[in-house]
Every structure is written in C-alpha cells, then in structure tokens.
Amino acid sequence: MRFFVVSLSLCLAFSAQAAPPILAHCGGCGTGDTAAKSDHMHNKKASVGHTAPSFKLKDMNGKTHSLAQYKGKTVVLEWFNPECPFVVSAHGKGGVLEKMAQTVTSKDTVWLAINSGAKGRQGHSKSVNQSAAKKWKMNHPILVDADGQVGKAYGAKTTPHMFVIDAKGKLAFKGSPDNAPSGRKGSSYKAHLSDALGDLAAGKRVRKSSTSPWGCSVKYAR
Amino acid sequence: MPVVKPVAQPAIAPSKPERKLVSMATRWAAVEPGKRAQIVVELEPIKGWHIYWLNPGDSGLPTSFEVTQNGEPTDHRVRMPTPKRSVSAGSIVSYGFEGSTLFFVEPTALQAEQDLELEAVWLACAETCVKGSKKVRMAAFSKSQSAPEASDLRAWNQLPGLRPTRWSQTSKGLVFEAPAGSTVTLYPHTELHRRLDGHALKYCMKNRCELPLKVLVDNTLDQKLWATLSVSAADRLENFETDILKGMNP
Numbered sequence: 508m509r510f511f512v513v514s515l516s517l518c519l520a521f522s523a524q525a526a527p528p529i530l531a532h533c534g535g536c537g538t539g540d541t542a543a544k545s546d547h548m549h550n551k552k553a554s555v556g557h558t559a560p561s562f563k564l565k566d567m568n569g570k571t572h573s574l575a576q577y578k579g580k581t582v583v584l585e586w587f588n589p590e591c592p593f594v595v596s597a598h599g600k601g602g603v604l605e606k607m608a609q610t611v612t613s614k615d616t617v618w619l620a621i622n623s624g625a626k627g628r629q630g631h632s633k634s635v636n637q638s639a640a641k642k643w644k645m646n647h648p649i650l651v652d653a654d655g656q657v658g659k660a661y662g663a664k665t666t667p668h669m670f671v672i673d674a675k676g677k678l679a680f681k682g683s684p685d686n687a688p689s690g691r692k693g694s695s696y697k698a699h700l701s702d703a704l705g706d707l708a709a710g711k712r713v714r715k716s717s718t719s720p721w722g723c724s725v726k727y728a729r
Numbered sequence: 730m731p732v733v734k735p736v737a738q739p740a741i742a743p744s745k746p747e748r749k750l751v752s753m754a755t756r757w758a759a760v761e762p763g764k765r766a767q768i769v770v771e772l773e774p775i776k777g778w779h780i781y782w783l784n785p786g787d788s789g790l791p792t793s794f795e796v797t798q799n800g801e802p803t804d805h806r807v808r809m810p811t812p813k814r815s816v817s818a819g820s821i822v823s824y825g826f827e828g829s830t831l832f833f834v835e836p837t838a839l840q841a842e843q844d845l846e847l848e849a850v851w852l853a854c855a856e857t858c859v860k861g862s863k864k865v866r867m868a869a870f871s872k873s874q875s876a877p878e879a880s881d882l883r884a885w886n887q888l889p890g891l892r893p894t895r896w897s898q899t900s901k902g903l904v905f906e907a908p909a910g911s912t913v914t915l916y917p918h919t920e921l922h923r924r925l926d927g928h929a930l931k932y933c934m935k936n937r938c939e940l941p942l943k944v945l946v947d948n949t950l951d952q953k954l955w956a957t958l959s960v961s962a963a964d965r966l967e968n969f970e971t972d973i974l975k976g977m978n979p
Contacts, residue, residue, distance in 0.1 A: 689850070719922070719923040724787065724789075724821045727817075727821075729817075
C-alpha cells in the first residue's frame with residue numbers, strides 16, 4: 508500500500524485507534540521471557556500532571572528496570588533509535604543530547620532510553636544499540652520495548668521523544684529536547700528539556716510542560 | 730580464431746554514487762496576472778519516498794526554503810499544496826508529499842537586477858529518513874520572466890487560498906460546518922496540531938468539524954491557530970487556509 512494513500516477505511520481505522528490506549532493486565536509480567544512487559548498498567552495514556560504509566564522492561568543486557576524502583580527520583584525517558592538521523596545528530600558532536608544524560612544523572616535523577624522499535628525494523632538490533640551506546644558514551648540503560656506497549660502508553664511518537672516524571676511519579680514534561688530539529692540553534696532557541704529539568708530541580712512547576720516532538724517516527728510493529 | 734582476452738577487473742569496485750532521493754528544478758513563472766513572477770520549486774522524491782508539509786505531523790521535518798541575495802537572507806513567502814495524510818503504526822500522523830510537488834516561493838524584498846540563491850531543505854523518508862538540501866543560483870526575475878507552464882498554473886490554482894471562515898463556539902467546542910453533502914478534512918498547522926495532540930482526524934466527520942475547547946486553553950494564546958481545510962463535494966474541491974481564532978469572528 509502506498510504510503511500516502513488515504514482511504515475512508517484508513518480514516519475509520521485511525522479513528523478507532525485514536526482513543527488513548529488502556530493497557531490491560533499482562534499475564535506474564537515479570538515472569539516471561541519477553542523483554543518488554545507492561546507492569547499491570549491501568550493508567551490511560553500519559554498526560555502531563557497525571558501519574559505516569561508504570562512499566563517493567565529489560566535493558567539490552569537483560570537487567571529489569573521498573574518505574575516503581577525509581578520512585579522518589581526524577582526520571583527522564585528518551586525514546587531511542589540509534590539509526591534515526593535525528594538521534595544521531597542529537598547525540599553527536601554539539602547535539603542537544605550529547606552530554607545531557609551524563610550531566611543530569613545524579614542520585615536524584617535517572618535517565619532511561621527506551622527503544623520501541625519492532626523486530627526487523629530500523630534500529631532494533633542489539634548490536635546496533637550497543638555500538639551506539641559505546642560511541643556516544645551512554646552510561647544509562649537502553650530498555651527494550653519491542654512490542655511497543657510502553658511507547659504507546661506514553662504516546663511516544665518520535666525518536667527522540669522526551670518524557671520527564673517527577674519524584675512523585677507524575678508526568679511533568681513531554682515533548683522535544685529543544686526547538687531545533689535541524690540542529691541549527693538560532694536566536695529563538697529554546698532548550699525545552701533542559702528548562703523543564705531546571706524548573707523541577709528548583710522545586711517549581713514546569714513552565715513549558717508540553718512541546719511538539721520532532722524526529723523519526725517510532726518504528727512500532729506494523 | 731582470435732583469442733579474446735578477459736578484461737581485467739579493478740581490484741576495488743568503484744564506489745556507488747550517492748543515491749539521489751529527491752530531484753529539484755526551479756524556474757520563474759508569472760502565475761498571477763499583473764503581479765511579479767514567483768519561483769516555482771519542483772521537488773520530486775523517488776517512488777516510495779516522501780517529503781513533508783509545513784506541519785510534518787508527529788514526526789519528520791518541514792520542507793523549507795531560504796532565499797539569499799548578496800549572501801543576505803531576503804524575506805519571502807512560501808505556498809505549499811494541500812498535503813496528503815498518512816497514519817502509521819502507533820497512530821503516528823504524517824503530512825507530506827509523494828511524487829512531483831510544486832512549491833511557490835515569492836521573494837518579497839528582492840533587488841530586481843541581482844541574481845539570487847535559493848536553497849531547499851527537506852527530509853526524505855521511507856522506512857528510514859535522509860536529510861537533503863540543494864542550493865541553486867538563479868537569474869533575477871527581471872531577466873528571466875517566462876510564461877507559466879500549464880502545470881504551474883494548475884498547481885497554483887489548486888493551492889489553498891486565504892478565506893474567512895465561520896467557526897462558532899458551542900459548549901462542546903469550536904464548530905465549522907461545510908455545506909451538506911460535502912466532506913471536510915482538517916489539516917492542522919503546527920500549533921493547532923500540538924494542541925490537538927495529533928488527533929485532528931477524529932474531530933471531523935462528514936461536513937462538520939468540532940474541535941475541543943481545550944485548543945483555546947493554553948499559555949501561548951498569542952500564537953495563531955492556522956489550519957488548512959479541504960471541502961470536497963461531487964462537483965468541486967476547495968482548499969483554503971484559515972486562522973480558527975479569527976475565523977470565529979470573520
């Protein structure tokens with residue numbers, strides 16, 4: 508099917524999909540071999556000011572991470588695809604994410620990359636992710652969400668799409684790292700993510716809590 | 730019988746030239762009677778690839794243009810056709826163009842006798858995405874006026890025009906109604922897309938669009954809420970741009 512063929516059936520299909528996903532119990536949470544499992548999520552799609560959807564995912568090395576284990580900390584989620592040119596640019600020299608994770612990670616702040624790319628799609632393979640992590644000196648884990656459940660629960664659309672969860676477990680920010688998708692930082696440059704983290708660190712309400720994401724589409728299972 | 734010597738093969742195969750994903754052509758065309766000519770920029774991604782509208786949707790990058798004269802950027806206006814919409818896995822909405830697409834670039838402060846440079850920047854995507862750009866030097870329009878090609882005029886006439894539209898406010902939201910029997914499609918520009926959280930499609934049905942009031946509740950109300958509307962009926966198709974805030978009080 509051509510990429511841009513818009514038919515009535517597609518419109519109807521989209522209308523049906525447009526409702527926020529409510530994820531049901533996952534029978535095998537924490538017990539199965541599947542890398543990605545939602546963690547008894549009853550939350551609707553992530554919404555700023557509301558409790559962030561909980562999750563339990565394995566990282567590239569097989570270690571399990573749950574949102575619950577980071578309660579009391581600020582958690583930064585970065586939707587990640589190491590082969591997306593926007594991600595490559597953001598993590599490359601002078602990119603907005605080049606050093607940010609290392610800079611903000613502390614005893615109070617955790618940074619987690621999440622790859623919701625399905626098997627066989629761009630940026631999914633373990634070797635590509637590990638190679639990128641080494642090249643970009645990423646010390647934080649890359650979590651595997653190959654079935655896309657967590658990505659869809661958060662409404663992650665792009666790589667890099669950023670979400671910040673405050674110490675109380677509420678979503679405080681969602682959007683793009685900055686307003687320069689092409690990497691050109693002009694006079695109207697806004698460091699959205701950095702500003703949001705700064706507000707949280709200062710104990711303030713995040714002033715710009717939602718911005719339009721930019722980047723490659725998340726390569727969910729078709 | 731002559732002996733045919735085998736042709737020696739190079740030890741290293743020559744590297745493949747970089748694949749050209751998007752071709753670009755430019756020309757001046759006086760598409761509006763009595764007005765200055767405009768630059769027609771024709772971009773054509775190869776089959777299976779697409780480039781993006783001014784609001785790329787949930788992902789992608791807008792196709793953009795820069796005009797310079799003597800190395801200095803000059804003001805210009807860009808007109809793009811109504812895009813096509815696609816929805817991919819994860820309800821990711823994209824707005825863009827496949828195949829040959831004509832963009833109209835109108836420099837508004839040009840020194841007529843001097844050449845100019847025009848640069849187009851795009852993101853071409855299929856399963857993967859590749860950034861691209863091309864810069865061309867063009868003669869000033871006074872030196873190269875030409876009659877528009879039929880395809881230029883056709884594309885120009887199909888561009889969405891500016892038109893006041895009546896959006897009424899109800900307890901549920903902002904409502905736009907096209908004539909009965911027609912179908913209205915809403916293509917939100919970037920700010921409206923953000924406020925609708927990417928779900929514009931679910932707010933229009935048949936000849937009626939009803940946007941939730943939440944689009945008005947925002948701390949950046951100074952921004953305009955532009956949308957392109959496409960109203961189609963059996964005997965006609967009309968595309969136009971509207972600022973839904975002004976459209977409430979045309």
